[in-house]
Amino acid sequence: WIVWICGRKRRKGEPPLITGWLPFIGVTLDYVSNPLGFLRETQKKYGNVFTCTIAGKYFTFVTDPFSFSTVMRQSKNLDFQKFAVGFSHRVFGHADFSASLFSESYREVHSIFRQTLQGLSLHQLTETMLGNLQMVLERGLPYEHDWLEEGLQSFTNRIMFEAGFLTLFGKDEGFLQANGMSGTKICMQKAVRDFLAFDRSFPVLAAGVPIGLCAEAWKAREALAEELLHDKLHHRKCISDLIQRRMDAFDRMHLDETGKARTHVCMLWASQANTLPAAFWSLYYTLRSVDAFTAACTEVNKVLSGQLINNQDQTIGLSREQLDSMTVLESIIEETLRLSSASIMIRVASNDFTLTLDSGQTADVRKGDYIALYPQLIHLDPEIYPDPTEFKYNRFLDEKGQRKSNFFKNERRLKHFLMPFGSGASECPGRFFAVNEIKQFLALTLWHYDLQLSDPDATLVPDGTRAGLGILPPSRDVFLRYRRKTNTTTE
Numbered sequence: 321w322i323v324w325i326c327g328r329k330r331r332k333g334e335p336p337l338i339t340g341w342l343p344f345i346g347v348t349l350d351y352v353s354n355p356l357g358f359l360r361e362t363q364k365k366y367g368n369v370f371t372c373t374i375a376g377k378y379f380t381f382v383t384d385p386f387s388f389s390t391v392m393r394q395s396k397n398l399d400f401q402k403f404a405v406g407f408s409h410r411v412f413g414h415a416d417f418s419a420s421l422f423s424e425s426y427r428e429v430h431s432i433f434r435q436t437l438q439g440l441s442l443h444q445l446t447e448t449m450l451g452n453l454q455m456v457l458e459r460g461l462p463y464e465h466d467w468l469e470e471g472l473q474s475f476t477n478r479i480m481f482e483a484g485f486l487t488l489f490g491k492d493e494g495f496l497q498a499n500g501m502s503g504t505k506i507c508m509q510k511a512v513r514d515f516l517a518f519d520r521s522f523p524v525l526a527a528g529v530p531i532g533l534c535a536e537a538w539k540a541r542e543a544l545a546e547e548l549l550h551d552k553l554h555h556r557k558c559i560s561d562l563i564q565r566r567m568d569a570f571d572r573m574h575l576d577e578t579g580k581a582r583t584h585v586c587m588l589w590a591s592q593a594n595t596l597p598a599a600f601w602s603l604y605y606t607l608r609s610v611d612a613f614t615a616a617c618t619e620v621n622k623v624l625s626g627q628l629i630n631n632q633d634q635t636i637g638l639s640r641e642q643l644d645s646m647t648v649l650e651s652i653i654e655e656t657l658r659l660s661s662a663s664i665m666i667r668v669a670s671n672d673f674t675l676t677l678d679s680g681q682t683a684d685v686r687k688g689d690y691i692a693l694y695p696q697l698i699h700l701d702p703e704i705y706p707d708p709t710e711f712k713y714n715r716f717l718d719e720k721g722q723r724k725s726n727f728f729k730n731e732r733r734l735k736h737f738l739m740p741f742g743s744g745a746s747e748c749p750g751r752f753f754a755v756n757e758i759k760q761f762l763a764l765t766l767w768h769y770d771l772q773l774s775d776p777d778a779t780l781v782p783d784g785t786r787a788g789l790g791i792l793p794p795s796r797d798v799f800l801r802y803r804r805k806t807n808t809t810t811e
């Protein structure tokens with residue numbers, strides 16, 4: 321109680337302690353209103369490591385990018401799963417896996433991510449996504465040559481959500497036969513609406529508000545879970561290995577049926593919540609910059625022109641080599657992620673220990689405290705990226721048009737210069753798939769459509785209220801004009 325009321329005292333060897341004026345609340349308001357600004361200011365005043373009181377917890381921020389590897393290597397003293405699993409249990413309402421964190425069955429569930437989202441499985445998944453993207457695009461692609469108008473965000477969400485959903489969870493062909501394309505479309509529109517309604521409440525849920533108090537989010541999450549009950553999933557065809565193996569593992573763990581379905585909502589959220597805004601910004605920036613647009617179209621035309629379409633289903637095939645060769649699209653995506661990502665990486669100290677930074681400076685950390693890295697400090701550092709707030713489509717290309725990976729600070733080459741997917745043990749296992757699917761989305765929309773922003777001069781800012789949660793969505797939608805191109809028939 322005394323510590324709670326008076327706040328804790330900094331011990332010798334510990335980093336500077338910034339507690340603000342109010343017990344418990346500490347610097348929460350300053351941090352939440354502008355995390356990047358607050359961290360930059362505090363770094364200026366106190367150096368590369370400092371501890372802040374935020375919502376009653378102690379967060380030690382390490383801001384020097386050369387010390388990120390040091391933090392990542394501390395797996396003995398720093399735990400990432402405890403925080404992530406506890407958070408997921410609270411928000412998604414599935415079983416509390418933190419009790420079984422070190423059990424064989426939980427380890428198996430966790431290892432499924434890497435086994436099914438990378439390596440050979442990645443190619444299968446990417447290929448399925450390409451087919452689904454084309455199916456969704458084809459369905460919404462009128463043949464008449466009139467321009468259509470739709471919000472760019474609504475356009476992106478509609479296409480990417482459905483294609484991504486079908487790729488992971490497969491197709492319900494029985495429902496399609498009974499209800500036709502229009503029935504399936506209505507069902508998918510409802511799923512997108514539920515997903516976005518749940519996702520809108522995410523900042524509040526992340527701040528600790530119980531989902532029971534967010535009626536809309538609760539309703540939307542349960543509606544999604546209803547669609548992902550094993551009973552229903554068993555009727556779907558072409559389920560991804562990822563979901564099939566998770567279903568099998570949860571069945572073996574004897575979770576209750578709603579609990580299993582909620583873990584699938586969690587997976588759905590992980591696969592879409594960042595991908596949708598990243599796809600939005602990638603297309604937005606491409607359309608806003610004449611240079612980016614020209615370079616992207618040239619690359620897409622080079623790869624897709626004259627390509628043989630698959631005879632049976634009339635779809636375009638894009639091999640792994642072709643996808644990898646699209647370095648302009650890759651640079652556009654990386655530049656987009658640099659500008660729009662605002663995630664925070666959090667570890668929990670499982671022991672009292674001493675952290676030695678790259679400079680040799682040491683910082684004592686107490687058991688139970690959080691260690692936090694905020695990659696946006698790197699992404700928007702003018703020394704690493706000149707004109708950091710400007711979109712430069714070729715920032716991640718070298719003189720030969722290949723991927724550039726040498727970025728410097730204090731004349732030293734950085735290992736961690738772009739971290740939208742986190743790093744170390746908790747690095748996003750879906751990162752390769754995410755880049756592939758956004759590349760496919762860009763390639764197909766640029767190939768099939770004439771696209772224009774209705775108001776190209778309007779400026780758009782990211783929604784800062786989601787800082788810390790990944791890719792920031794736009795604060796509002798912008799109108800897109802599009803029509804089918806006449807010359808996209810491949811032979």
Ligand code: HEM
Pocket residue numbers: 404433437590591592594595598661663664665666740741742743745746747748749750751753754790791
């Ligand atoms: C975790 C970013 C797309 C699956 C994460 C983390 C980040 C992230 C920052 C947490 C890393 C940490 O705490 O250090 C992104 C971004 C994406 C994206 C920016 C798109 C642009 C995807 C996709 C999938 C996916 C498409 C799956 C199909 C996951 C999973 C985790 C995760 C399962 C949890 C990993 C674990 O607990 O070990 N992602 N992600 N992500 N992501 Fe992604």
